[in-house]
Amino acid sequence: MSWLERHARITRRLAEFVGRWCETLPIAHVCELSGLHWETVRRIDTRRLQARLDALPQPEPRRLVMGEFALYRGHRYASAVLDADTRRVLWIGEGRSREAVRPFFEWLGKARCARIEAVAMDMKTAFDGGAGPLPGCARRL
Secondary structure, three states: OOOOOOOOOOOHHHHHHHHHHHOOOOHHHHHHHHOOOHHHHHHHHHHHHHHHHHHOOOOOOOEEEEEEEEOOOOOOEEEEEEEOOOOOEEEEEEOOOHHHHHHHHHHHHHHHHHOOOEEEEOOOOOOOOOOOOOOOOOOOO
């Protein structure tokens, strides 16, 4: 049957219906609307979101926005890095220190890091002087 994937319990058309509603409604409401179990709706939505992420082009940022946010009442923090031009979230990692942000620049690599022209940030500890440039970066950001 062409309209049913191998070992599938729901049709592609129902999965598309559920996916479209997940864009605008909470999963619990989509469950009520479709009659499907919460876990089934969550899996369909996860696949839909992963397909959208996989379709995005490889990021080539020139300007970055870096910020931090509290995870638990101000005691643990996470850092986020966005492409300022596309507003695309490039990376999120736990911590707000230079060491916590280092994996992003390692993932970015030397070639893409060299293209960075500017960084906007409110993070006081990630780039406080004296430690030199980040690995893979030709100059200190």
